[in-house]
Amino acid sequence: xxxxxxxxxxxxxxxxxxxxxxxxxxxxxxxxxxxxxxxxxxxxxxxxxxxxxxxxxxxxxxxxxxxxxxxxxxxxxxxxxxxxxxxxxxxxxxxxxxxxxxxxxxxxxxxxxxxxxxxxxxxxxxxxxxxxxxxxxxxxxxxxxxxxxxxxxxxxxxxxxxxxxxxxxxxxxxxxxxxxxxxxxxxxxxxxxxxxxxxxxxxxxxxxxxxxxxxxxxxxxxxxxxxxxxxxxxxxxxxxxxxxxxxxxxxxxxxxxxxxxxxxxxxxxxxxxxxxxxxxxxxxxxxxxxxxxxxxxxxxxxxxxxxxxxxxxxxxxxxxxxxxxxxxxxxxxxxxxxxxxxx
Amino acid sequence: xxxxxxxxxxxxxxxxxxxxxxxxxxxxxxxxxxxxxxxxxxxxxxxxxxxxxxxxxxxxxxxxxxxxxxxxxxxxxxxxxxxxxxxxxxxxxxxxxxxxxxxxxxxxxxxxxxxxxxxxxxxxxxxxxxxxxxxxxxxxxxxxxxxxxxxxxxxxxxxxxxxxxxxxxxxxxxxxxxxxxxxxxxxxxxxxxxxxxxxxxxxxxxxxxxxxxxxxxxxxxxxxxxxxxxxxxxxxxxxxxxxxxxxxxxxxxxxxxxxxxxxxxxxxxxxxxxxxxxxxxxxxxxxxxxxxxxxxxxxxxxxxxxxxxxxxxxxxxxxxxxxxxx
Amino acid sequence: xxxxxxxxxxxxxxxxxxxxxxxxxxxxxxxxxxxxxxxxxxxxxxxxxxxxxxxxxxxxxxxxxxxxxxxxxxxxxxxxxxxxxxxxxxxxxxxxxxxxxxxxxxxxxxxxxxxxxxxxxxxxxxxxxxxxxxxxxxxxxxxxxxxxxxxxxxxxxxxxxxxxxxxxxxxxxxxxxxxxxxxxxxxxxxxxxxxxxxxxxxxxxxxxxxxxxxxxxxxxxxxxxxxxxxxxxxxxxxxxxxxxxxxxxxxxxxxxxxxxxxxxxxxxxxxxxxxxxxxxxxxxxxxxxxxxxxxxxxxxxxxxxxxxxxxxxxxxxxxxxx
Numbered sequence: 005x006x007x008x009x010x011x012x013x014x015x016x017x018x019x020x021x022x023x024x025x026x027x028x029x030x031x032x033x034x035x036x037x038x039x040x041x042x043x044x045x046x047x048x049x050x051x052x053x054x055x056x057x058x059x060x061x062x063x064x065x066x067x068x069x070x071x072x073x074x075x076x077x078x079x080x081x082x083x084x085x086x087x088x089x090x091x092x093x094x095x096x097x098x099x100x101x102x103x104x105x106x107x108x109x110x111x112x113x114x115x116x117x118x119x120x121x122x123x124x125x126x127x128x129x130x131x132x133x134x135x136x137x138x139x140x141x142x143x144x145x146x147x148x149x150x151x152x153x154x155x156x157x158x159x160x161x162x163x164x165x166x167x168x169x170x171x172x173x174x175x176x177x178x179x180x181x182x183x184x185x186x187x188x189x190x191x192x193x194x195x196x197x198x199x200x201x202x203x204x205x206x207x208x209x210x211x212x213x214x215x216x217x218x219x220x221x222x223x224x225x226x227x228x229x230x231x232x233x234x235x236x237x238x239x240x241x242x243x244x245x246x247x248x249x250x251x252x253x254x255x256x257x258x259x260x261x262x263x264x265x266x267x268x269x270x271x272x273x274x275x276x277x278x279x280x281x282x283x284x285x286x287x288x289x290x291x292x293x294x295x296x297x298x299x300x301x302x303x304x305x306x307x308x309x310x311x312x313x314x315x316x317x318x319x320x321x322x323x324x325x326x327x328x329x330x331x332x333x334x335x336x337x338x339x340x341x342x343x344x345x346x347x
Numbered sequence: 348x349x350x351x352x353x354x355x356x357x358x359x360x361x362x363x364x365x366x367x368x369x370x371x372x373x374x375x376x377x378x379x380x381x382x383x384x385x386x387x388x389x390x391x392x393x394x395x396x397x398x399x400x401x402x403x404x405x406x407x408x409x410x411x412x413x414x415x416x417x418x419x420x421x422x423x424x425x426x427x428x429x430x431x432x433x434x435x436x437x438x439x440x441x442x443x444x445x446x447x448x449x450x451x452x453x454x455x456x457x458x459x460x461x462x463x464x465x466x467x468x469x470x471x472x473x474x475x476x477x478x479x480x481x482x483x484x485x486x487x488x489x490x491x492x493x494x495x496x497x498x499x500x501x502x503x504x505x506x507x508x509x510x511x512x513x514x515x516x517x518x519x520x521x522x523x524x525x526x527x528x529x530x531x532x533x534x535x536x537x538x539x540x541x542x543x544x545x546x547x548x549x550x551x552x553x554x555x556x557x558x559x560x561x562x563x564x565x566x567x568x569x570x571x572x573x574x575x576x577x578x579x580x581x582x583x584x585x586x587x588x589x590x591x592x593x594x595x596x597x598x599x600x601x602x603x604x605x606x607x608x609x610x611x612x613x614x615x616x617x618x619x620x621x622x623x624x625x626x627x628x629x630x631x632x633x634x635x636x637x638x639x640x641x642x643x644x645x646x647x648x649x650x651x652x653x654x655x656x657x658x659x660x661x662x663x664x665x666x667x668x669x670x671x672x673x
Numbered sequence: 674x675x676x677x678x679x680x681x682x683x684x685x686x687x688x689x690x691x692x693x694x695x696x697x698x699x700x701x702x703x704x705x706x707x708x709x710x711x712x713x714x715x716x717x718x719x720x721x722x723x724x725x726x727x728x729x730x731x732x733x734x735x736x737x738x739x740x741x742x743x744x745x746x747x748x749x750x751x752x753x754x755x756x757x758x759x760x761x762x763x764x765x766x767x768x769x770x771x772x773x774x775x776x777x778x779x780x781x782x783x784x785x786x787x788x789x790x791x792x793x794x795x796x797x798x799x800x801x802x803x804x805x806x807x808x809x810x811x812x813x814x815x816x817x818x819x820x821x822x823x824x825x826x827x828x829x830x831x832x833x834x835x836x837x838x839x840x841x842x843x844x845x846x847x848x849x850x851x852x853x854x855x856x857x858x859x860x861x862x863x864x865x866x867x868x869x870x871x872x873x874x875x876x877x878x879x880x881x882x883x884x885x886x887x888x889x890x891x892x893x894x895x896x897x898x899x900x901x902x903x904x905x906x907x908x909x910x911x912x913x914x915x916x917x918x919x920x921x922x923x924x925x926x927x928x929x930x931x932x933x934x935x936x937x938x939x940x941x942x943x944x945x946x947x948x949x950x951x952x953x954x955x956x957x958x959x960x961x962x963x964x965x966x967x968x969x970x971x972x973x974x975x976x977x978x979x980x981x982x983x984x985x986x987x988x989x990x991x992x993x994x995x
Binding site: 043046047050051054055163166167169170171172173174175178179181182186278281282284285288289292293303304307308315318319322323325326327330 | 721823824826827828829830831832833834835836837839840923927930931934935936937947950954957958961964968971972975976979980983
């Protein structure tokens, strides 16, 4: 959902840097990483507290679950130290997470990290592709709309953008299925991780089954990004240095592409990064609709089936991904804007 | 033939309330190698005139309603964007008032100078960068070989303005338009920048169109002066003639309102301000636009706009009283 | 350069008088207009926002007053009419149990609107409070609050939403009863994830308004800090907050629908829009009206709210930024 707030949202944790003579960008990256770690810890703490505070011990259900063998139950109680004080349980959990021991899924009967490992690839692929689509659509459309504000192109594009982010992803997904699978029969609406075809045919089949979820997510993102781009370009195009660029005799197209866009991207990158948590939400929904075996649908399954270790681990993975993308955005921001690295 | 000959230029802007007559019939001529100052208070249309020459006005809502801008005899007004691009920076260059915001923050200073060099002279990246270093040296920036890789935010205001000058002069234009280049700078830096501009002008044989509202700057640098008020030219003369015998009441007011440190000790004179404010330029009325603020205003002043006539050789004024007296 | 463009393309292009040349101020007759009248005038210029206001008003009226006129029950099962397409008897058709979809959509509308408003109120209250405290206190209090805000902003929203609902569903149901319990949970959880932008906004406003002369004047007259805040600073920071609040309602409605769609919202027998869509999605080929109507309802509500928010932004916060 386009959380469009009208203050220029300051870069998360943008610490003032000291310039250094060697590789200031690298220093900046390292500094940002160091700041990211406490955030990660903070999130894990929140997560754990939520689960610990939940009334009705979730592990109780497991204890009563006939599918769970007694040894596993005992091991779980021991691992989670259910009768120990909270902080001890947290540290123990954190310790085991960091050591790579992510627990055992009752429902799927395999280690949680294996389970996640199997499915995370698909999620990242779909999200990655959809972001790319969003970028390829939003950037040119936003720039063109801003260069000629109130033209018919701008009005249509902006209205379409509004329509785009007012349509919830589950609705568009359902509509896409109706149109492309049911009516036209072009694409399958169930995703299969184990395609039997090989070589070129595999790529074609993969395309056919991925294109709808990618488009659903991508177009939704493109709608809100387009507005950010348009607004940022509108801001930049009025600035003095753009007039300077024109006064050098540069073609208007060069002025826009070289001088305006690069500067306009700076605030857009921040806003896009801040939206990442919402993107993962959208991915969860798309995975449900198209039955994609990613970690989003894994989470829903796990919740509906009380598979606590999986719930904890997947939520933690999502948190890590968000932090990671924030970091990427910070780095991009530092790379795009020389004032940041050097200050 | 003058290098730049602006004839009867009218640039108007469309607004909600009507057409704004920002520049309403302006004639300015500059010969090769000459320094002409355009002086007037904020809002009189001097910046718009300068930007119109370069066609840097946003064309909606702006519009060149009438007039010609003859560059070496060729009218720039009907030219399309591609042709204007060939003239900008190569023939005519412009520098602006605000050095703090006139440079792109994400590119190095060297890249920004080299950009126009590469565009107009087709040099390679390396060659253009070398030229950029030369330009920085020309504008007296120390250690130019190192500074060429720095970003604008690493320079002070005065230095940024020097960089702007370097960019403007990189392709050796024949005319430099300087739109209030020193207004945003400290007084001491102002003097340095003006000195630099004059020195470079001599060296490169350039003409300068200097826009300012400070009479002191005019006295220092101008050869000819054009005084503008409310979108029109009200007086034009050589700098000596203008200061010796200002004819238009507005010019007289401008000169009288300069504080005089040298005489203040001996006889205290009240700073004379010109009463009133600039008239609204949306759908302006007929008649002299200075009439409401002029001590000598007569009914005839309001009935028709006074034409710019030559009162004495080389000294033009747009005032029916002065024209009659001469 | 002469002329400035308001941020929203869906506004009608106002040729605002240029700042520089001529320095001519707007030649409007000098009437004294209150800022609200001025804001309303600017809002009206935004045609799409204006029409959206009417459309939304109609939707809300239909949802609130509809059941008074349209007296079909939401749970009236009628197998003979199952999966029938829209007709006079059932303007939106029926589902697989023959239940009238229009009635269910109207009912769901009430829930969506209630959730949207309540979640927004919660987000705005928390956000304004935290933003105000951070903005006034500064120093380490501000730093701490901002770190918490950033932390919440980094939390993966939907996974945590799902988790919280899953964990706290039972106890809240036990404490407050079925519908109310879930309602409280959903409102708190959705609102709990949307206060951060508001807090940021308010804090930024406080920073800039704190040092303004009228606040200093109040301080000089001996106004205590809370009084300064409530009587002077807050009223002036309302503009962007109102805009953000409007968008929040839309976001909350979408969040609630998403939760229902994923099976983790209101209990299955309560026909929220998301739930109806979820129920109908397997019948898209046979009875697409089932999923289509609730979807369109969500879409229109959210769209109109978004347009209104955009219009409000041009009206109240004309800063030409996002």
